[in-house]
Amino acid sequence: MTTTSALARLLRPVVPLPPELSINEVAERLLTPEHKAFLSLPVVDAESRPLGLVSRTRLQDIFMQRFGRDLRGRHPVREVMNPEPLVVSLETSLEDAAKQVTGQLQYPITEDFILVDAEGRYCGLGTVLDLLKAMEARIGQRNRVLRKALVDLKESQVQLLQSEKMASLGQMVAGVAHELNTPLGYVKNNVQLLRELSAPIFELARAQATLAGCLADPGCDEERLAAALRDAAEARELAAPELLEADFRQLFGDTLYGLEQIAELVVGLKDFARLDRAMSEEVDLNDCIRSALLIARNHIKDKAEVEQQLGELPRIACAPSQINQVLLNLLTNAAQAIDGRGLIRIRSWADDDGLYISVRDSGRGMPPEVMAKIFDPFFTTKPVGQGTGLGLSISYKIVQDHGGQIRVASEPGRGTRFLISLPHLRVAAMKRSA
């Protein structure tokens, strides 16, 4: 039989003893250099079935006795062998073999173990030392594999965090693009209109300049003067500047308003996506709320009224873009939980213990079995493409990293409330602990 088991590699092909051999002969064999690594020699029958093991210590015991060699040396070895040696099949795995061997190990170790094939025929000896070495090597290898798995796991976690960030960034960019489009559209219209409406005024200016030129020129004849007068009057009628004035004021006002809205969005976007300098900044969390609301506005506006009650907050050390990510996720979840039209209330306040932000929605709410899992990575009740199931687990981690807590209360049909609490963290304290 050919075998490639790990045990086969430990097999030492020791020539077995026939049971009729005398104790003296066995003792001589054990003393040869080729057997010096062995604690015992195997005894097998004519069919290669193991019968027993003769251990070195057993023989030594006999020969230590007075006249031991003379009295017993001629007896068959069968008399002194262990008739119930440890027999391990070569097909056993290394781990199971180790379990089997160590389970029956006697201290001090006096015997090796016999390795047999699937039919139970003798193949060779195994030593406990070899077995332990092989186990040690295997454990070392497993450790390396585990360490590698751990590194891979950490990497994929980083990638997941990144992909959820990209997903919310994608949502955000789509929302902001939409928000920008509306003012951009009417700013463009207004500017086109202003260009058309201003053309006759330039005509008028030109006609009036020609007329003024004529009046100032002593050589200008009656005919040219009359034509210039006529042109100027016509141009004035066409341009009707007294009517245009109100339109212009309106158009410029609207255009400026649109541009201000665009500027506000751009600033909000910049605030929202700014790269944090670790937690080295002291931030007004209300700014984070406003910034997240601005970004989520497009997502929310068709689903819910937003009610804000933002209390006075002391500045705290935090990573604002991470807090923004948490708030954006809570707001998005709230909007997604609302069927038809509802209400989202966002409140902030502070007391001696910390700062609080609560996000409450009038949406579907959730049963206890869903609530128990919402912070688990990948748990989502949303269809593919709408939910990654990572938002809340990441939010949980972010809030925890800030030394805070995120809690939830919900009732099916009545809505959900998330409460974030954060401690009063100062930059100086962060630096001390870093």
Ligand SMILES: Nc1ncnc2c1ncn2[C@@H]1O[C@H](COP(=O)(O)OP(=O)(O)O)[C@@H](O)[C@H]1O
């Ligand atoms: N405001 C909420 N109302 C009802 N259910 C919610 C609310 N927020 C979260 N959930 C539930 O928690 C799940 C996990 O949320 P989250 O981690 O943000 O992942 P995702 O939004 O991608 O599904 C959601 O699929 C939903 O079932």
Ligand SMILES: [Mg+2]
């Ligand atoms: Mg979510």
